[in-house]
Amino acid sequence: MIEVEDLYFTYPSGVEALRGITLTIRDGEFVAIMGQNGAGKTTLVKHFNGLLKPTKGSVKIDGVDTTKASVAELARKVGFVFQNPDHQLFCETVEDEISFALKNFGFDEDAIKDRVDWALNLLDLTRYRNISPFMLSGGERKRVALASVLAWDPKILILDEPTIGQDYEQKERLRNFIVQLNAQGKTVIIVTHDIEFVAECKPRVILMAEGRVIADGDPHEILTNPNLVSKASLILPETTRILLGLRGMEQSGRLARVIDVYEAGRILTAMLRDQG
Amino acid sequence: MNMFDGFRFRRVSSPIHDMDPRVKFLYVLVIFAAAVLFDQLLPLLVLFVAQMPLILVAGVKRECMRSMRGSSLFAVIIFATNMLSLYLYSGGGYGSIPSIIERSLAMTFRFMVLVESFSIFFLTTSPDHLGLALEQSGVPFDLCFAFTTAIRFVPVMAEEAQTIIDAQKARGLELERGNFIRRVKNYVPVLIPLLVNSIRRSLELAEAMESRAWGASPKRTNLYVLKMKRSDYYMIITSLIILVLAAYIRLYISIPSIYELLSA
Numbered sequence: 001m002i003e004v005e006d007l008y009f010t011y012p013s014g015v016e017a018l019r020g021i022t023l024t025i026r027d028g029e030f031v032a033i034m035g036q037n038g039a040g041k042t043t044l045v046k047h048f049n050g051l052l053k054p055t056k057g058s059v060k061i062d063g064v065d066t067t068k069a070s071v072a073e074l075a076r077k078v079g080f081v082f083q084n085p086d087h088q089l090f091c092e093t094v095e096d097e098i099s100f101a102l103k104n105f106g107f108d109e110d111a112i113k114d115r116v117d118w119a120l121n122l123l124d125l126t127r128y129r130n131i132s133p134f135m136l137s138g139g140e141r142k143r144v145a146l147a148s149v150l151a152w153d154p155k156i157l158i159l160d161e162p163t164i165g166q167d168y169e170q171k172e173r174l175r176n177f178i179v180q181l182n183a184q185g186k187t188v189i190i191v192t193h194d195i196e197f198v199a200e201c202k203p204r205v206i207l208m209a210e211g212r213v214i215a216d217g218d219p220h221e222i223l224t225n226p227n228l229v230s231k232a233s234l235i236l237p238e239t240t241r242i243l244l245g246l247r248g249m250e251q252s253g254r255l256a257r258v259i260d261v262y263e264a265g266r267i268l269t270a271m272l273r274d275q276g
Numbered sequence: 277m278n279m280f281d282g283f284r285f286r287r288v289s290s291p292i293h294d295m296d297p298r299v300k301f302l303y304v305l306v307i308f309a310a311a312v313l314f315d316q317l318l319p320l321l322v323l324f325v326a327q328m329p330l331i332l333v334a335g336v337k338r339e340c341m342r343s344m345r346g347s348s349l350f351a352v353i354i355f356a357t358n359m360l361s362l363y364l365y366s367g368g369g370y371g372s373i374p375s376i377i378e379r380s381l382a383m384t385f386r387f388m389v390l391v392e393s394f395s396i397f398f399l400t401t402s403p404d405h406l407g408l409a410l411e412q413s414g415v416p417f418d419l420c421f422a423f424t425t426a427i428r429f430v431p432v433m434a435e436e437a438q439t440i441i442d443a444q445k446a447r448g449l450e451l452e453r454g455n456f457i458r459r460v461k462n463y464v465p466v467l468i469p470l471l472v473n474s475i476r477r478s479l480e481l482a483e484a485m486e487s488r489a490w491g492a493s494p495k496r497t498n499l500y501v502l503k504m505k506r507s508d509y510y511m512i513i514t515s516l517i518i519l520v521l522a523a524y525i526r527l528y529i530s531i532p533s534i535y536e537l538l539s540a
Contacts, residue, residue, distance in 0.1 A: 046442070049446055051442045051445060051446065070450070071445045071446065072445070072448045072449075072450050075445070075446050075447065075448050076448070079446075080443075080446040082439070082442070082443040082446070084439075086469060086472070086473055086476075087436070087439050087440045087443045087469055087473075088440070088443040088444060088447065088465075088469060089469060090464070090465045090468035090469050090472075100447060100465070101447035101448045104447060104448030104449055104450070105448050134472065148447065149446075149447065152448075
């Protein structure tokens with residue numbers, strides 16, 4: 001469980017990035033943190049594994065204050081996959097890359113081997129085991145980065161901009177993957193601008209602007225509210241925009257809260273069938 | 277990264293910022309020469325204090341303090357090695373302790389004077405201006421461009437290094453663990469991505485430049501042409517006076533040591 005209590009953070013340069021954030025993320029939740037560039041999303045999640053420590057207020061992971069634990073201790077519980085895989089890949093082979101963190105956390109030889117096998121298989125990377133990560137494509141490098149974090153099976157998984165630079169098929173695969181991890185009980189937190197991706201995943205949405213949380217809750221409520229969405233410099237999901245634009249639909253209620261295309265399709269077909 | 281902070285340019289306007297970069301560079305060279313000419317504490321102290329008004333006029337007091345603080349470790353090392361070597365050199369018999377201290381302090385202040393003048397130069401000169409100055413002093417454009425690009429990317433790389441450190445810490449890397457050799461090895465996971473990304477970025481930069489017709493015309497013209505103003509000429513004259521004065525004092529006047537002055 002992550003408990004954030006009245007969190008303020010100011011960078012050494014004097015930029016006040018977070019201004020009084022209070023929220024709780026329970027075990028097994030699936031959360032999307034959204035907002036414009038510079039809203040403080042990444043700054044906030046960097047507090048979850050202790051990379052940043054609060055200027056004021058507190059962050060507790062399973063009851064442990066992050067100021068009282070090292071990043072390495074917290075990272076065992078909170079896995080953080082950075083936006084750009086090129087900021088972490090450095091080994092000669094994909095296998096070494098995945099075992100790097102396992103060695104840091106002190107797993108023994110056999111456990112490392114098992115977990116590397118498991119992670120390679122999970123992300124469909126087994127055939128690249130002995131290849132240099134620098135030889136892989138952008139999407140594959142991103143998967144190696146993800147595998148290298150998933151390998152130690154952290155309770156909480158943070159993904160910073162997981163969909164950037166991924167083609168549609170990769171995104172779809174990523175979505176299934178995340179939903180599956182979440183179904184297995186892992187807490188998953190994604191930081192993203194990609195409203196279509198969030199609309200299809202339907203996690204709890206936390207909307208941020210200028211270092212504050214401006215909305216927190218059900219995606220159907222938040223992502224269909226034009227005021228909130230524009231405050232976070234986002235645009236309504238395409239499906240919602242079309243449905244809100246249909247004449248006479250504003251009042252129908254059933255369609256005013258729809259964010260993804262499948263749901264819209266179901267309702268529209270049913271309506272057309274009713275009309276004969 | 278703190279030592280680089282002093283060299284990070286902030287775009288503001290002040291009499292010093294607006295000065296011709298070539299003139300400022302001349303000034304730095306003169307101070308450099310003067311600092312090397314003297315090895316006594318008194319003149320070096322004078323040089324150190326005499327530059328402070330420039331810092332105040334330019335309004336870069338905070339940044340200057342930061343770069344001084346960043347270089348304080350080196351200052352301490354210089355002081356300590358001088359103390360040690362002078363003490364051993366004099367065999368413990370000759371020079372008295374106060375004079376050894378004074379000489380070590382002089383060497384430390386020589387270094388601080390250099391840091392001070394270079395900070396003034398870099399803090400008040402934009403990289404673009406600097407490139408322009410080099411170019412209009414006849415340095416080939418290729419070299420100027422390489423130089424300004426290198427300076428331009430220092431803050432970018434500093435930021436990137438921090439991100440990489442964060443990413444590896446999130447994978448359980450502990451930089452401060454182990455003995456000295458182990459600690460150096462701890463930096464491998466940081467240095468490799470940094471190096472690879474720099475090389476990748478430079479290749480991308482080269483491609484972007486080619487696609488914008490780099491080197492298409494052998495004779496380039498500039499949008500901005502540097503022109504000397506009256507204040508620039510004053511600065512040149514002041515710098516030359518400092519140089520002549522310093523040379524004169526060095527050659528014809530014997531400089532008392534501060535210790536002697538105090539004990540007299």
